[in-house]
Amino acid sequence: MKPKVIVYKKLDFTVLDFIREACEVVYFEELNEDTYESFYQELKDAKGILGSRLKVDQEFLEHAPQLKIVSNVSVGYDNFDIPAITSRDVMATNTPGVLNDTVADTIFGLMLAAARRMPELNQYVKEGKWSTTDGENLFGVDVHHKKLGIIGMGGVGMAIAKRAHFGFDMPILYHNRSRNLEAEQTFQATYCSLEELLRESDFVCLMTPLTPETVKLIGEKEFKLMKKSAIFVNGSRGATVDEEALVRALQNQDILAAGLDVFEQEPVQADHPLLSMDNVVTLPHIGSATHETRLKMAQLAAENLVRGVLGEIPPNLINPVVFQR
Template structure:
């Protein structure tokens, strides 16, 4: 009996593939850190039954028209804005993502980004590397306190709640905005629901954890940054598309807000000459929210479980459509 073919768009450790090798034939892009070229992806996917891909792969109608055998697209991410889910559904192709397994790790990174930005950690490290530390003064590299401040979380999903738990450990007041209220979070985390504008006006830290949708696209725009306190710090660990980047750059340059910590950008990857990289009050990371070894292995494992379920006629564990 011929094995079903699974194509993986990045090189991953063989140990993660081995449990499934007796059942499936695996093909894999041979570079771990470079995206598979579009033409190679199409050629390989034409003969594949399952596809394990990353956010960098655009799975649109044109692509789906060329892959008649494909039964499942397993996206190694919580978000799936790289996939035209409706077009996949029309063709009977299942789309899955990887929620839950990366919640705590992404919350860790989000809070680390908040702390690094508030306390100017990267600036301070560069200060020594550039051999500038030849004196001490009372306000040298003085940053913002975190304890007992107000955090405003936009997008109170799993990761938002995990960030709120960390904030409570710092004695922070937790405010949130979400499409729907979360009574359990309000009770368990002593979180207060606010309208979006009110959250912007009152929070010391505005943290974006909202998924990218038509409604949330560039929700953080010029008007949003103008509503924030001048002392506010903006953190984005969701999707770059929820921010009007030009407006953010202007807000940072004009000191309309104090600082920003960013793990995601409008167009990724960004280069060293990106305007945000030239600002001392911006901490920029290369989209590493879930980047711990254990979590990335768990994400890949969940992708395989979803693929195996669909290819054997069972229901996937984490379907999007």
């Protein structure tokens, strides 16, 4: 008898077929008010679940007594209460690596768009405001040869550093929980304190995971340390930044501009003050959103799920202690 799993995210048919070869699949394209009741009914005897963003904590686990694995279609897993999951001997997995280059492309796009005012000037042209007398009012700032500070030198941070070093001749500062010798050797990146990075960088790129230690890591104090010409880019999670402090920093011209792929509340409210600022480039949390990369992420999540329900060690196990007991 095949183990029963629940997929609660729209997946390509090829990925679903892969899972169905080994498992009985209960499939929900999305979870909403119409599907939650059925989802929790099916959860009672499910061995594994696959999806993203769903909060998996002690309360959730009470509804899933037979669960062996939770598979996130994401590199981030702040929706997982890892201690609670581990205490139940449930495996937790994510999908790192396959999205690094795609997210790095997005982050560089935000840097370039903010520096060269591309969304603002795109609208300027489309509204018929362009004239032959336009001059310095359309100027932006260079990206090449400027100093880039990366907070969080993980896989995506490394991919950003690669683009900065080899493509834009940017000196790189980085702050991380520990030194990354590969970044230092390959990209001549310099390890430094957060304060030094904020003071010295022309571009500040936040790529840290969301943990209790990184909630509102960047706030009023940090923005005041930055250069007035600095451009701030957040590609991590919205909660790593104090958004009210960011609004004030932009309004007070403590920093020049910002590029944001993430917000504290998603979707962001239409009347949020950041959305009315010409010097803020905004995206709807689409860092990894290409067909190619999302398919790779889904396939990796599926491999994690199948391996886990079959009692094997998944490729991307977050809590290996469950196999060490």
